Amino acid sequence: MQNTPAILKSNNSPEDIAEIGRQELLLQAGALQNAIFNSANFSSIATDAKGVIQIFNVGAERMLGYAAAEVVNRITPADISDPNEVVARAKALSAELGTPITPGFEALVFKASRGIEDIYELTYIRKDGSHFPAVVSVTALRDDQGVIIGYLLIGTDNTARKLIEEDKKHLSQKLRDFQFYTRSLFESNIDALMTSDPDGIITDVNKQMEALTDCTRDELIGAPFKNYFTDPEKAEAGINQVLRERKVTNYELVARARSGKETPVSYNAVTLYDRDRKLQGVFAAARDITEHKRAEKALRESESRFRFMLENSPMAVRIANLASGQIMFSNQSYAELIGSLPDEVMGINPIQYYVSPLEYNEVIKQLGNGETVVNKLIELKVKGDHSESKWALASYLQLAFQNEPAIMGWFFDISERKKMEDQVRQLAFYDPLTGLPNRRMLDDRLAQAIAETKRSSRHKALMVLDLDNFKTLNDSHGHALGDLLLIEVTTRLKKCVRAIDTVARFGGDEFVVLLIELDSNKEKAVIQAGIVAEKIRTSLAASYNLKARTEGNNGVVVEHNCTSSIGVVVFGKQYATADDLFMRADATMYKAKEAGRNLVLFDEN
Numbered sequence: 001m002q003n004t005p006a007i008l009k010s011n012n013s014p015e016d017i018a019e020i021g022r023q024e025l026l027l028q029a030g031a032l033q034n035a036i037f038n039s040a041n042f043s044s045i046a047t048d049a050k051g052v053i054q055i056f057n058v059g060a061e062r063m064l065g066y067a068a069a070e071v072v073n074r075i076t077p078a079d080i081s082d083p084n085e086v087v088a089r090a091k092a093l094s095a096e097l098g099t100p101i102t103p104g105f106e107a108l109v110f111k112a113s114r115g116i117e118d119i120y121e122l123t124y125i126r127k128d129g130s131h132f133p134a135v136v137s138v139t140a141l142r143d144d145q146g147v148i149i150g151y152l153l154i155g156t157d158n159t160a161r162k163l164i165e166e167d168k169k170h171l172s173q174k175l176r177d178f179q180f181y182t183r184s185l186f187e188s189n190i191d192a193l194m195t196s197d198p199d200g201i202i203t204d205v206n207k208q209m210e211a212l213t214d215c216t217r218d219e220l221i222g223a224p225f226k227n228y229f230t231d232p233e234k235a236e237a238g239i240n241q242v243l244r245e246r247k248v249t250n251y252e253l254v255a256r257a258r259s260g261k262e263t264p265v266s267y268n269a270v271t272l273y274d275r276d277r278k279l280q281g282v283f284a285a286a287r288d289i290t291e292h293k294r295a296e297k298a299l300r301e302s303e304s305r306f307r308f309m310l311e312n313s314p315m316a317v318r319i320a321n322l323a324s325g326q327i328m329f330s331n332q333s334y335a336e337l338i339g340s341l342p343d344e345v346m347g348i349n350p351i352q353y354y355v356s357p358l359e360y361n362e363v364i365k366q367l368g369n370g371e372t373v374v375n376k377l378i379e380l381k382v383k384g385d386h387s388e389s390k391w392a393l394a395s396y397l398q399l400a401f402q403n404e405p406a407i408m409g410w411f412f413d414i415s416e417r418k419k420m421e422d423q424v425r426q427l428a429f430y431d432p433l434t435g436l437p438n439r440r441m442l443d444d445r446l447a448q449a450i451a452e453t454k455r456s457s458r459h460k461a462l463m464v465l466d467l468d469n470f471k472t473l474n475d476s477h478g479h480a481l482g483d484l485l486l487i488e489v490t491t492r493l494k495k496c497v498r499a500i501d502t503v504a505r506f507g508g509d510e511f512v513v514l515l516i517e518l519d520s521n522k523e524k525a526v527i528q529a530g531i532v533a534e535k536i537r538t539s540l541a542a543s544y545n546l547k548a549r550t551e552g553n554n555g556v557v558v559e560h561n562c563t564s565s566i567g568v569v570v571f572g573k574q575y576a577t578a579d580d581l582f583m584r585a586d587a588t589m590y591k592a593k594e595a596g597r598n599l600v601l602f603d604e605n
Contacts, residue, residue, distance in 0.1 A: 043134075043155040046141065046424050051076035051105035055420065062185075063134075063157055065127035077153055078105040082123035082131065089120070109151045112138040115433045115483060117507050119156060133158040137440075141420070152424050174387045191285040192265070195272055198281050200225045200239045211347050212265070212286065214258040225284075230254040230262060242269045242282050249589055252372055255286065296372070296397070316411040318350060318390070319401050322364070325349040328401055337390065337413055341381035344538040348421050350409070355379040355389055367398040367407060380411075390417040431505040433483055434490040442504040442512055446578045447490075450571075459525035459572040463513040463533055467540070467561045468597040470509035477548060477558055482509075485545045485562065492539045496532060512585075518570070526570050526602065533600040534568050540564045541598060563598035565589055570602070 007197060009269060043060035047053050053075060056068040071080075078086055083103075090107035092098050101110050111118035118138040123131050131537035134155040141150040186193060192208040205220045213220065213228045226232035231253065238251045248270045248404055255263045269284035310317045320327050326347050333597050351360045366374045374396045382388040392411040399408055429441040437445070449460050464468045467489065474482040486509065493503045493511060502514040515532060518525035544560045567589030569581055584603045592599040 023414055043153075043166070044424065044428075045077055045153045045155070046150055046420060047076060047105075047153070048150045051078065051109070051151070053077065054150060055417070055424065058603055060155075063126075063132075063155070070127075076105040078108055080125050081108070082125060085123055089122075108136075109138050109140070112140045112151060112249070113148060114479065115140065116231060116377055117431065117438060124155065124243065124530055132161050133555075141423055142425060142432065149418055150420070152427055154428060156411055176262065189285070190288045191268075193283070193285050194220070194225065194226050195283050196239065196281045198243060198279060200236055200282075203281060209286070209339075211255065212255050212263060212288075214261070228255055228257075230256050238267060238269065239282055242271060242284075243279075246271050250375070252289070253286075255297075265287050296399075313410075316413070317408065318345070319399075319406050319408045320350050322398070322405040322407055325351065328406060337392065337411060338380060343576060353381050353383075355381055363396045364407065367396060375497075378411075390415045398418075431507075434486055434505050434509075436490055437502060437504040439504070439506055442502060442514065443578065445502050445583070446514060449514060450576065450578060450581075452516075453571065453573055457573065458516070458521035459518040459522055459570055460518065460519060461513075461515040461525070461529035461532075461570045462581045462585045463515070463529075463536075463568045464582070464589045465511050465513070465536065465540075465564045465566040466593065467509040467587055468565055468593070473560050473562065477546075481546050481548045481558060481560075482547070484543060485560065488544055488546070489540060489562075490500050492542075493536060496536045520572075522570060522572060525572070528601065529568055529570055530602070537564055537600050565592035565597050566600045567592055568600065568602045571605075 046055035046056040087103040090103040092405045137154045192212045193206045226235040229235040265286040273281040316337040318334045319329040569585045592601040
């Protein structure tokens, strides 16, 4: 079991202590980059059990330069990693764990395959051959029976932190280099990019936006965004919709250049925030869809060729009459998607195949309001078994078919991918063994607690606790029994706190408890926290009866006694950072161990 907490210790070097401050500086420099990545500021790579990439998100595409189609079902993450570092990692793990580990993908996920959340540094290789350092978090993906079906690798670009770790006299230059890198991403994008303030006034553009409007950057900045479109009201409404809904919004406009040239564009827009989550305005990317519009016209003018293409398409397609709602056309792929034959669905209203019929009504409404294409993630019923459903990516287009106004929908079955994505989201924030929040989730909740102290007089408490005799159990009976102990510890911890409090696991045998809504009087708050801590200590000190399964035996009960050492820090309105609190609680926990273990000690500051 991994036994090292991902928090500051009392013996940390000055470089470690300064790391957080350096990251904060880089976050300030990278605010625009976060917006460009559409909040995907880390790469998510999911593989199957053999390591072949199955999911490659937009953050990974941006970070590594590959399109998802270039890597999915083709390579493993080891193929885009520095081979020398992969070999070195395999050798180090082999020596550390006493078992031979093959250089390659196995070296990247070996610890995760043992149920331990693994975080390490690694050099990635971009498509263009350039290298960059990354911090990689690896978690095994398991099915309901606990069998590994793949792995999740979440990576963040560590380039900026590496730059800041150099001599202080070079810091300002390195930050300028980072800003230049961000600006280069902005300028080199194939789409026309712009940012505006909440009032729709342009605050920044790239060269593609200059080309789209025939205006210079200086002319555009400070001007209303809506002025550069044939329908200013629709352009302004699009900005307002983004600000109102606070989510990624897609809409089409016709850009009008100073020369009079008109260009149909598809806008993808999202709200833009600074590092303190304060709304700054809107970030929008416009893509020229002239060719797309021409293709739509060609489809309308050549229905026979259109029908032939749809009938032979591997993608599920159906066309329904706009007025009556009855299906006028279905290809074989669509019929198979809903468990029918093409002839069986003819004349039926497709709304009955939707788990949520309102979704289809909303599509009709959006198309009626002038939207050309509507994209949806939908859940479809499967004929004959309403307990079964399939997830599909759907796109809808209003057109003329058989001289009647109609809606064409085409669908891509992503049921299996949806299951994996749901598991990816779950495992990104929770410990796979105990189901408790992991360090990433706890950091977010602690940040909220610290922010709340500025508005409330109530105190909070952070506890770091470590099991005293955990290694003895692992050495004597193996990691499987150690996992059973950790699961039982989790159950006992949950019973000792309220639903509003948080229990998290940092890996190994170290846990963290966050108590909120304590008394506004610090002395009373300390007493309250002490009661909970003592309750935890007493509960964890009770004997454990662990049923170990052995070959040829249904189970042997192993009795184990395992106490805990707990360090507690109570905090309120006084200034404190998350790292200060972790460092103080962790140091206090080690004092409890040095004082004889099975103790609760409070931070004296």
